[in-house]
Amino acid sequence: MKVALKDSVWERSGETLIVMCDPVVQIELVDPEEHVETLLSVLSAGPLTVPQLRRRLIDHGIEVSMSELRQVLADLDSLRLLTDPEGQSLGDPADDERFHSNLFFFDLFSTMGYSRAAMQERLLGAHVLQLGTGGVGSSVLQHLAGLGIGRITLLDFDLVEPRNFARQYLYRRADIGSPKVRRAEHWLQAFDPRVHVEAVEQRVTSPRDVTALLADVDVVSAAIDSPKEVDGWVNEACMEASVPFVRGGISGTRLRYYSVDPGKSPCLACAQRMDDEIIAGAQADAAAWRLSGRLPSVNRAIGPVAGLLGSMVAFEILRYLIRYEPPHAAGAYVTWDAADHLQQKHMSWTPDPSCRLCRDARERHARPLAVSQ
Structure with missing residues (x-):
């Protein structure tokens, strides 16, 4: 296997070598003898096998064993400076x-x-279930299509209405009165005919409705607002199937998304118990939590809201699918306040030791995979 240096630049500051590959990430390497700088210069000429690289370094007067060189390369690789050509x-x-x-x-x-x-290639082989193709859901779909998700299952029961055009850009005037899920299916197929799309036109009325769609699904994107029990149903179905899910929405000026990683993070039932404890408490914000639940539910998601939430949900889905970094909102509320310059907050959930869904999910996660003989 050959080793390649990513497009990088560097300069020296005394005994420190300052290297940049990402324009916003500065890596400082202690290099008093300039051996690392020589190694980077050699690799910048093109990919080499480890034995070839060692011979080039020896030609530059640097005596290094194979084991020492492999360790240096492993260190540079951990800094994401190297790649497979x-x-x-x-x-x-x-x-x-x-x-x-x-x-x-x-x-x-x-x-x-x-x-x-x-x-x-992982994205091309991935399967995402999108529950809801309204404001946030339709925005998520556009990002999933751009990322190249190979298979997408859609569920919605609503029809396109004039009020949707403030934030739902998949649809056109000619679509008014048509099922959203069918128009979303048509948009995806027109955008990229290689995407395998399955459209399901129905309501979610119980966890079973979600469970029936989870076969071979890698991640669920939840964007259904009614009935009020629907988030709990999605949580139950996904926890029992060990499928992560991501949820985004808005309440007043607060934009919020969260995700659940079964067997690894607390689930929504834990979060709801935490919320209930806050509401029942005597803290200064307890009254606000209690009163907010009595306000009428109104959809205030304008275009920028749906776009921002759709982007953040799509990023979280991307984290689950290719694991380029850990999920950011697993077992936590990530919020922005539209009345405070979109200041972001991260509020982790407290695990509920008595949560049956989490206990069962942890047991499934810890259980070794069966190997056929």
Whole structure:
């Protein structure tokens, strides 16, 4: 296997070598003898095998054993400065062009063991269930399509209405009165005919309705607002099937999303118990929590709200699918306040030791996979 240096620049400051690959990440390496700088200079000329690299370094007067060199390369790889030159392309120039910006974004997170092409290929083989194709849901769908998700199942029961045009850009005037899920299916197929789309026109009335759609699903994107029990149903179905889900929405000026990683994070039932304890308490904000639940429910999601939430939900889905970084909102509320310059807050949930769903999910997660003989 050959080793490649990502596009990088560096300069020296005394005994410190300052290296940049990502324009906003500065890496400082202690390099008093300039050995690391020499190594980077050699690799910048093109990919090399480890034995080839060692010979080049020896030619530059640097005596290094294979084990020492492998350790240095592992350290540089942990800083995301190296990559697998064989994993730069998807193998088809048309695909490389289609996913050009995806590949270069993923390149920032790639390593020798996990290439940018491998990340894109995971997305092409992924299956996402999108519950709801309204404001947030339709925004998420556009991002999923751009990322190249290979299979998308849609569920909605609503019809396109004039009020949707403030924030739902999949639809056109000619679509008024048509089922949203059918128009969303049509949009996805027109955007990228390779995406396998299945449209389900129905309401969610119980956890069973969600469970019936979870076969081979990698992540669920939940964007259904009614009935009020629906989030609990999604949580129950996904916890029992060990499928992560992400949920985004708005209440007043507060934009919020969260996710649940079964067996690893607290679930929504834990969060709801935490919320109930806050509401029942005597803290200064308890009254606000109690009173807010008595206000009429009004959809205030304007276009920028749906766009921001859709982007953040899509990012969280991306984290689950390719694990380029840990899920940010797993077992937590991530919020922005539209009345306070979109200041972001992160509020972790308190795990409920008595939560049956979490206990069962942890047991399933810890259970070794059965191996057929």
